Amino acid sequence: MKFPIKVICVGSSLFLSSSLYMGARTWTDVKGRQIDGEILTKTTKLVKLSMKGKAVEIPLTKLSKADRDFVASWKPSASESNKKQQTKKLGKPSSAEVEACFNIPWPKLVSADVGMEIEEKSGEDNTFIYTSENYEFVSNTKLSKVVVKRFAVLFEATRLYVQQIPYASMKSYRKGANYKVMLFDTMSSYHRAGGPMGSAGVYMASKDMIMVPCDSLGLVKRGSSWALDYDKTNKTLPHEITHQVTDREYYVPGARGWFSEGMAEYIAATPYRSGKFSANKAESAIEQYVTSFAKKDGRGRNLGKEINAPDLRQFMMMSYGQFTANGNFNYGLGALLVTYFNHYDGEGDGENIKNFLRALKAGKTGEDALEALRAGRTFEELEADITKGWRKRGVKINFG
Incomplete structure (x- = not known):
């Protein structure tokens, strides 16, 4: 096995529910050699990983027992048919629409709706799902709507900022697309799900999803509930959110x-x-x-x-x-x-x-x-x- 470059897009510091939803991790073969990658699909004999932007199939017999067990328990976050349906629903912008977005004026002040409503429901595997206008947050710990609203505003504002820069990043124009974010109560649970050590959050390009521990959202645990640390600023999150809403064409060599x-x-x-x-x-x-x-x-x-x-x-x-x-x-x-x-x-x-x-x-x-x-x-x-x-x-x- 070779040692490829990590496929995780990293921010100013590196950046979801359980590992059943995410397949990003450091993999070890039977000889102890390691690679970084993320599961795309699996069969009874093979696992397909995304590494360095390429899909690579690896026989399960070449992986360590811990990795084979991980593959056995892993489930995709969404079916390919659902992804295709979403792509069809969103549609492809016309060349005229793209050009119009290149010609918008440079923004001076970008404001999100601070009065937005947050919806809450229970998810699978003891998770909690919170939804703003364009984001879906899946958390392994219960949060109040007030707390979610505070950091959801940052997500929505960052998306608007990218949209209003005349870069024609058309992905940021998607409405109601529910960009996916997964939240963790502790750094250890974040790491167990594949979050890189020493990181504060990460955008997983192959899953189009952000993973982030609560600490990076500016949240602190007070008793049995979470509160927002108003003195804590955050540059990691806008960095990773920008990656999530930027067009894929802007990630090629050069x-x-x-x-x-x-x-x-x-x-x-x-x-x-x-x-x-x-x-x-x-x-x-x-x-x-x-x-x-x-x-x-x-x-x-x-x-x-x-x-x-x-x-x-x-x-x-x-x-x-x-x-x-x-x-x-x-x-x-x-x-x-x-x-x-x-x-x-x-x-x-x-x-x-x-x-x-x-x-x-x-x-x-x-x-x-x-x-x-x-x-x-x-x-x-x-x-x-x-x-x-x-x-x-x-x-x-x-x-x-």
């Missing part, structure tokens, strides 16, 4: 890494309070978050005002495994690049990055897609433009 993580960092670092993202303050907030530590919560990448960066082409084309291997630096630099292309490049209208995304939607990848971003410039000329753009704002980027 974009996955610097753009996909940089965009999620851009959203997460934008000032947020009580259902509102202050998008007009995003640029200065991101600069502070990347170069130092945020004043409010002390969190940040702390890369400093002078940053020695790798060759730009190399950075944009590196594999996702390479990108996450130096996560703090690369996520921060990705956020600075996304901010530059959003607001400082060309006429400051984000047209070049939108052309890049148009190219991705047209099926281009790698340097073919990046050609639209360069807009006739060599990578060296683009490096110079980025350096000049950020130097005006007190940040020096030295590409090597």
